[in-house]
Each structure stands twice: as C-alpha cells, then as structure tokens.
Amino acid sequence: MNGMSPIVQTVARFVKVFILLYGIYLTLTGHLTPGGGFAGGVVIASLYILLTLAYGKKFSLKYFPRKLAGSLDSVGALIFLVVAVLGFYFGGIFFANFLQKNYPGAEFSLLSAGTIPINNIAICIKVASSLFLVFIIMAVARIIDKKDGSKDYKQDQEKE
Amino acid sequence: MIELLPLFIAIPLGGAFLITLTAWKLRRLADILGVCAGLPLLVLALLCIGKQGVYHVGAFLAPLGINLVLDGFSVLLLVIVNVIGFMALLYSISYMEQYTAKYKYYALFLLMVGGMNGVVLTGDMFNLFVFLEIASIASYALVAFGCEHEELEASFKYLVLGSIGSTFILLGVAVLYGLTGFLNMASIAQAVASMEKTWLLSFASVLFLVGFGIKAALVPFHPWLPDAHPSAPAPISAMLSGVLIKALGVYAITRVVFNVLGATPLFGIIIMVLGVLSMTIGVFLAVGQWDFKRLLAYHSISQMGYVVLGIGLGMFIIANNGPTLVAGMAIFGGIFHLANHAVFKSLLFLCSGSVEYQTGTRQLKSLGGLQEKMPVTGTTCTIASLSIAGIPPFNGFWSKLIIVIATVLAAFVFPGMLILTAITILVSFVTLISFLKVLRYVFLGELPSLFKQIKDSPFFMGISLVMLSLLCIGMGLLLIPGLRSVVFDPAVEALKQGLDYGKQILTGF
Numbered sequence: 001m002n003g004m005s006p007i008v009q010t011v012a013r014f015v016k017v018f019i020l021l022y023g024i025y026l027t028l029t030g031h032l033t034p035g036g037g038f039a040g041g042v043v044i045a046s047l048y049i050l051l052t053l054a055y056g057k058k059f060s061l062k063y064f065p066r067k068l069a070g071s072l073d074s075v076g077a078l079i080f081l082v083v084a085v086l087g088f089y090f091g092g093i094f095f096a097n098f099l100q101k102n103y104p105g106a107e108f109s110l111l112s113a114g115t116i117p118i119n120n121i122a123i124c125i126k127v128a129s130s131l132f133l134v135f136i137i138m139a140v141a142r143i144i145d146k147k148d149g150s151k152d153y154k155q156d157q158e159k160e
Numbered sequence: 161m162i163e164l165l166p167l168f169i170a171i172p173l174g175g176a177f178l179i180t181l182t183a184w185k186l187r188r189l190a191d192i193l194g195v196c197a198g199l200p201l202l203v204l205a206l207l208c209i210g211k212q213g214v215y216h217v218g219a220f221l222a223p224l225g226i227n228l229v230l231d232g233f234s235v236l237l238l239v240i241v242n243v244i245g246f247m248a249l250l251y252s253i254s255y256m257e258q259y260t261a262k263y264k265y266y267a268l269f270l271l272m273v274g275g276m277n278g279v280v281l282t283g284d285m286f287n288l289f290v291f292l293e294i295a296s297i298a299s300y301a302l303v304a305f306g307c308e309h310e311e312l313e314a315s316f317k318y319l320v321l322g323s324i325g326s327t328f329i330l331l332g333v334a335v336l337y338g339l340t341g342f343l344n345m346a347s348i349a350q351a352v353a354s355m356e357k358t359w360l361l362s363f364a365s366v367l368f369l370v371g372f373g374i375k376a377a378l379v380p381f382h383p384w385l386p387d388a389h390p391s392a393p394a395p396i397s398a399m400l401s402g403v404l405i406k407a408l409g410v411y412a413i414t415r416v417v418f419n420v421l422g423a424t425p426l427f428g429i430i431i432m433v434l435g436v437l438s439m440t441i442g443v444f445l446a447v448g449q450w451d452f453k454r455l456l457a458y459h460s461i462s463q464m465g466y467v468v469l470g471i472g473l474g475m476f477i478i479a480n481n482g483p484t485l486v487a488g489m490a491i492f493g494g495i496f497h498l499a500n501h502a503v504f505k506s507l508l509f510l511c512s513g514s515v516e517y518q519t520g521t522r523q524l525k526s527l528g529g530l531q532e533k534m535p536v537t538g539t540t541c542t543i544a545s546l547s548i549a550g551i552p553p554f555n556g557f558w559s560k561l562i563i564v565i566a567t568v569l570a571a572f573v574f575p576g577m578l579i580l581t582a583i584t585i586l587v588s589f590v591t592l593i594s595f596l597k598v599l600r601y602v603f604l605g606e607l608p609s610l611f612k613q614i615k616d617s618p619f620f621m622g623i624s625l626v627m628l629s630l631l632c633i634g635m636g637l638l639l640i641p642g643l644r645s646v647v648f649d650p651a652v653e654a655l656k657q658g659l660d661y662g663k664q665i666l667t668g669f
Contacts, residue, residue, distance in 0.1 A: 074177040077177045078178065091219070092163075093163075093216070093218060093219045094166035094217055095166075096218055096219055
C-alpha cells in the first residue's frame with residue numbers, strides 16, 4: 001500500500017498542521033472550554049490516521065514506530081497515575097488537586113486549575129497513541145483463507 | 161487503613177503500565193514486577209479485615225464526588241480477589257513460560273485485578289460500570305491469549321455477550337440517574353427509600369439483573385462461560401471462575417439489589433429461581449463432559465447457583481418480613497459458599513493446568529494413573545474435588561450444610577422451601593459423581609505408556625497448589641464464632657441493613 005493519489009497527498013500535507021494545532025488547542029484549554037484530553041487525543045490520532053491513508057502505512061510507521069506508540073501509551077497512563085499519587089503525598093488524598101492552593105494562577109487563564117491541565121496532557125498522549133495503535137494494528141494484520149477452509153493470521157513485516 | 165484504600169486501584173494499574181513500558185526486553189522483569197504488585201495487594205487486603213469506612217477521592221464529598229466504601233461485604237470480596245490473584249500470579253511464573261509475550265499477560269492480569277478491586281470498593285454507580293468494563297475488557301483479551309482458532313472464537317463469543325451485558329448495566333445506570341438524579345449509591349438508596357415505587361424502578365432492576373446475570377453466567381445467560389473459561393490459560397481460568405464471575409456478577413447484583421434498589425419479594429423469587437436453574441442445569445451438563453476444564457466450567461455455573469440461591473432466599477425472607485435470623489443464615493451460607501468456591505474452583509483449574517502443562521492434553525479419556533507421577537497435583541486435586549462435592553471436613557461441606565439448614569428453617573415459615581432442600585442435596589450428590597469421574601480418569605487407573613516420563617509441577621506451580629489446598633482444609637475453621645464474627649458477620653449485616661446503607665455511608669460509620 002503506497003498511499004492514495006497526489007491530490008489527497010497534497011491536501012493532507014496542507015491540513016496536517018492545522019489538525020495537529022487544533023488537537024493541541026483542545027487539550028491545553030480543556031479546563032476552560034469544551035474539549036479536553038480525550039477529544040484532543042482523538043483529533044491528534046485522526047491526523048495520524050489521515051497520514052496513514054494518504055501516504056501508506058510504511059510512511060507513518062517510519063515517523064511513529066509501533067514501539068514508540070506502545071511506550072507513549074503507557075507513559076500517558078503513568079503520568080496520570082503519578083499526578084494522582086502525588087496528590088496523596090502533597091494533599092493527603094488520592095487525586096487531591098495539590099497545585100491549586102500553592103500556585104493559583106489567574107482564573108480562566110491558561111495556567112490555572114492546578115493539576116487538571118497536566119492530567120489532560122497525559123490523557124491526550126495516551127488516547128492519541130492508543131487510537132493510532134488500534135488503527136495501525138488493524139492495518140498491518142492479515143487474515144488469510146487457507147485452502148482447507150481454516151484461517152491464518154499474519155502481520156506484515158514492518159521496516160524500522 | 162482507610163486512607164490507603166486507593167492503593168488497591170493504583171498499585172495494579174501502575175504495575176500494569178510499568179510492565180508494558182519496561183519489561184518487553186527483559187524477560188524476568190515482568191515476573192518480578194507482577195509479584196511485586198501482587199504481594200502488597202495481598203497484605204493490604206488482609207489488613208483490611210474487620211475495618212470499615214468511606215474514602216472521598218480527591219476530597220470531593222458525595223453525592224458529587226466518587227467515594228470508595230469499605231464495609232463487611234467489600235472486605236470479604238477484596239480478600240478473595242487478592243488472595244486468589246496472588247496465588248494465580250505465583251502459578252503463572254512457571255506456567256506462562258509456554259506462551260510468548262509474557263509481559264503482556266502480566267499487564268492484562270493486573271488490569272483485571274485492578275478492575276475487580278475497583279468494582280468491589282466503589283460506592284458510585286457509574287464508577288462501578290467503568291471498573292467493570294476495565295476488568296471485562298482485560299478478561300476478553302486474556303481468554304484469547306493463546307491466539308489459536310478455538311480461543312479466538314471463545315473470546316469473540318464472550319466479547320459479544322459481555323458487551324450486551326455491559327450495555328444493559330449502563331442503561332440501568334442511566335434509568336436510575338434519570339429517576340433519582342444521583343449516581344452515588346448511597347444517595348440513590350436514600351432517594352429510593354423515600355420515593356414511591358414506579359415501574360421505572362422495576363425496569364432498572366430488571367436491566368441490572370440481565371446485565372449482571374450475564375457477567376455472573378446464571379443459567380439463561382450462561383452460554384459464554386463453558387467456552388471462555390476452558391480456552392484461557394489455566395491461571396486465568398482460575399481467576400475467571402474463581403473471582404471474576406463473583407466480583408462482577410454476584411457481588412454487584414447483590415450490592416445493587418440489597419443496598420441500592422431495596423429487596424422485593426418478587427425479586428427474591430426470581431433470583432432463587434435463577435439459582436435453582438443454574439444449580440441443576442449446570443451440574444447435569446457437567447456430568448457428561450470429557451474435557452477436564454470444560455467440566456470444571458460447567459461446575460462453576462452450578463456452584464454459583466448455590467451462592468445465588470442462598471442470597472436470594474435471604475432476600476425473599478427479608479422482603480417478606482420473615483425471621484431475620486434465618487435470612488441472615490441464608491445470606492451467610494451464600495457468601496460463605498462464595499468464598500469457598502473461589503478457593504476450591506481456582507485450585508481445581510490450577511490442577512487441570514498442571515495436568516495439561518505436563519501431558520499436553522485435557523481429555524479425560526486419554527489421561528490416567530497420574531497420581532504416582534504427580535503426587536502433589538493429585539493430592540491437591542483430590543482435596544479440591546472432595547471439597548466441591550461437599551465431603552466433610554473440607555470447606556465446601558460447611559457452606560452447603562448452612563444453605564441446607566437455612567432452607568429447612570425457612571420451610572417452617574414458607575412451606576414450599578422444602579423442595580429447595582431436596583434440590584440442593586441432589587445437586588451435591590451429582591457433583592460428587594462427576595468429580596469421582598475426574599479422579600478416576602485422571603489420577604487413578606492405568607498410566608498410559610505415553611506419560612511414563614512426566615514429572616510433577618514445577619516449584620512455583622506446586623507451591624500455589626499446596627497453599628490453596630491448605631486453605632481448602634482450613635476454611636471450615638471460619639465457622640468458629642470468634643472468627644465468624646470478624647469475617648462474615650459484618651458482611652451479612654451490611655446486606656441485611658438494606659436501604660439504611662445510604663444513611664450509613666452519608667453520615668459515616
């Protein structure tokens with residue numbers, strides 16, 4: 001699979017920055033406006049899906065290998081957990097918003113709401129990489145019908 | 161102790177993600193991290209016995225925040241989940257060598273344990289649904305872990321039926337939210353206690369019954385279980401049969417019906433009927449099986465029938481304002497059997513895993529005479545078989561005895577209950593027949609020449625078998641009043657109080 005026609009590739013090249021920016025915007029302002037880490041992560045993952053469709057899976061695996069995506073998936077979840085446990089340590093309670101009291105920030109500004117933006121970023125990393133993983137694994141796996149009626153499962157060899 | 165409650169969720173989740181992050185290169189690291197996550201959970205769970213309290217996550221108070229509730233019934237399930245989970249982890253160290261990608265196994269295993277701990281601890285309906293999905297989705301993947309044709313098919317069937325169950329539960333939560341305006345269980349209980357009963361409330365309880373009934377594999381909803389449980393690797397079968405169907409199914413429905421929606425006579429009858437159906441149909445399907453693990457899976461359905469029958473009988477008596485002593489006894493019998501079943505059924509599945517690990521087959525007809533070659537596995541499997549069949553002095557006998565006595569006592573007030581006594585004893589008898597068949601075909605008889613060279617289970621597998629069989633022998637001691645009043649009486653009280661649960665949680669213990 002080498003991607004789609006040049007028209008699609010050109011359009012994808014133009015819109016990719018805007019999609020990425022929109023995903024980051026949704027994530028960073030998640031505590032102020034509708035959106036948040038999950039929505040932002042889905043937007044960023046959809047960017048990768050668009051690139052995979054337009055340029056082929058070899059292209060996207062070259063810039064975002066599966067191992068990296070799998071690691072980022074765990075890292076996102078671990079950041080979330082660490083923030084929750086830090087609440088234990090500093091605030092005395094699991095998930096306590098320990099930053100809000102010490103560094104209040106102006107209300108409704110970008111740096112406010114304590115640990116919530118950090119959680120949003122963690123969720124964004126997790127959702128973006130795991131949705132991309134789901135898509136890419138479905139793209140590289142093959143089901144082969146054998147002659148005797150049974151099925152075989154095979155993965156395309158990825159070149160890293 | 162109460163301030164450490166979130167660790168039951170944080171440790172397994174953290175362990176799971178650390179393992180996926182770090183252990184894919186170093187083979188032994190996954191073993192070490194897995195056991196390192198299991199051991200503190202075991203210790204914490206044992207420390208929780210006898211404690212109760214409420215923990216407000218993030219310092220947000222109910223009804224807006226999520227609270228974790230530790231009461232008698234939660235503690236019981238928490239101990240069961242973490243004890244069996246730790247034994248299965250020990251067992252996996254050797255057993256899972258035959259599979260590739262062991263670290264993925266540990267990660268999924270810990271996710272499942274984290275989900276079950278969450279289900280047992282949470283005091284919030286929607287949170288219950290979320291944790292239930294974490295545990296279920298991890299178990300779908302674990303059932304398919306062998307990636308063979310049969311396993312994928314079983315996993316897909318489980319996935320479809322499990323998702324239908326989850327959808328019913330989510331719809332039930334939505335109906336309850338629309339009806340009362342709360343998601344917190346305690347607040348819902350208070351709202352339900354003061355409102356007049358509408359058909360929507362019954363609708364919600366039927367949705368919960370179907371949803372949790374699928375998770376618990378009660379008889380009309382059971383078809384996924386006999387496929388899914390044998391297909392999984394043995395420690396996972398032990399977790400699924402021993403703990404998952406209890407924590408996700410029986411615990412959740414008992415908690416929701418007793419403490420959130422309120423027990424009604426009709427619901428008690430329905431649950432009793434489901435229990436009787438599960439008992440009889442499960443055991444008669446089990447007798448004819450020749451696949452070791454499939455036979456055990458059908459027995460899980462049958463034994464869950466006992467648990468549900470005890471709990472349903474208690475519910476029926478309470479809702480009819482019958483003698484609370486008898487109701488307490490029926491519930492006690494049910495949850496005592498729940499604890500016992502977790503121990504002996506996981507032991508049986510682990511034994512079947514040992515047999516399969518050494519011989520490569522689990523067809524009863526091609527096995528035989530393994531007692532002399534595998535003495536540890538043979539002895540522990542005999543103990544577990546006698547225990548599930550209800551032979552004294554093993555633990556299964558005592559809990560079945562209590563259920564039988566409770567049905568006889570209930571028959572003084574509600575005469576029809578004597579038929580339950582008869583069915584209970586008959587099913588126990590058929591169980592004995594079926595396990596004599598297992599012992600005869602696997603451990604006695606002639607050793608096929610194919611298996612002359614086999615050895616007993618490796619060290620870690622053997623040690624978890626021995627520890628579980630010691631539990632099988634020792635758990636009868638829990639009937640001694642001093643121990644019973646610490647372990648089981650708080651659990652029975654927590655259920656018997658019914659809708660007062662709400663007041664107790666919101667005002668503090």
